[in-house]
Amino acid sequence: MMASDGMLSLSWNNHKATFCHILSTLREKERYTDVTLACEGKFYPVHKLVLSTCSEYFEKMFEHTPCKHPVVVLKDIKCADMEALLSYMYDGVVSVLQQDLARLIKAAELLQIKGLAVPDEPPLKELSKKNAYPWSSRDDRSSPHPKRRRREDMMTSTSQGSSLPPPESPPSSPQHHQESNQSWDHSKSHSQDQREDGVDQRVGDPVEPAVEFSSPKQEASHNQEPVDESLVKEEVIEGSEDNQGEGMDSRIEYGGMGGGDSNTGGEEQGSKFPHQLDTKHPQPLHEAVVEALAGPSGMQGWLGTGELGGGFSMLEGYSEDGNQEVHPASTGPHGTQQSHQMVEMSTCHQRLDGGRSREEEQPLITRKLHQCAYCSFSAYTPSGLKEHKRTHTGEKPFACPYCSYKSNKKFNLKLHLRIHTGVAAK
């Protein structure tokens, strides 16, 4: 925010990253989607805008497709690849097994995905800096430019397949940004294959005539190994103030330690855990965006306060699209949806204390944070989050039978009732 003779320039910190994340969220929630990609019987409601942005192919296709909501049938694309590409287009990053890379690139070429197949701009510097791992830098993803990240470099160090062992790479490895296959992900990854049941809703969708899309040069019928999208990293909210200043990654990767006895002792704990960020003051702009774009029940996993700046670099790996069923037909009652990001803070240490100040004094805790979708608050428990959310939604389920008082909290109602029942207060 700068002032030049009376003129204020308000800048939205982290705007681009935020914007991208909102887009991604919109896709998850199927908000404003205006095209449906269909491949291998699965349907992916997405946005023309995004596709067009990332692919001239789509751009032209939509240019010549007057339908308001066309269904594009991708005959020669594996759904796993499609999901990966969508993840790439929306999040700017995609996790792919090395063995699937070639197929993915081929698919990307078919669709002329910028950055994966079509040089969107001088790619030299991006690629040559590969070892700099730009995405782990604090560059807040200031540019949504697609980058062809040959993640296979890293993937080779870990074994592949659906049951990736915990990344055992040394902490110095630059990859601790991305792929930690959390143990709790394993269970979820199993359900990957059941995504179909979630998409039936689209089948009968009386949208416009389907656009048959058959890529000219595709033959791929390799084994269909779904891209293990559980290869997502988990972001941990980080109090950037505490940042030792040295770059970024005070963000920690809690990869694979959930399993258990591999108590790593020191190094991880070295990095302090987030105590609460400035939870009292969610960024008004962000909230506004949340409200405006995602609605009260949108924006899951919203972590951001712009102030965090380099504390984390957006949620690139945060892909509920990977772990979630593809858009269940009903998103649950308004305001009560429970989807929230769970960040597992796993340090293989047992709970160390029960005191209130544990956060400040003991970073070595094992617990889950339940991230509020509306602000940077993280609750200890899901129910805590639930209650907290009511402060955003205004939901007040507990009404006083004697007056018009309503509370968002049962116990508060109980306290209130005392003024009616005559029980001495406090």
Added chain:
DNA sequence: CAGCAGGGGGCGC
């Protein structure tokens, strides 16, 4: 003092 909101303990599933 009333209201609000976060944290934590206890208990049941």
Added chain:
DNA sequence: CGCCCCCTGCTGG
């Protein structure tokens, strides 16, 4: 593990 209940701290009238 999640829900329920309660304690506690803060704020405003």
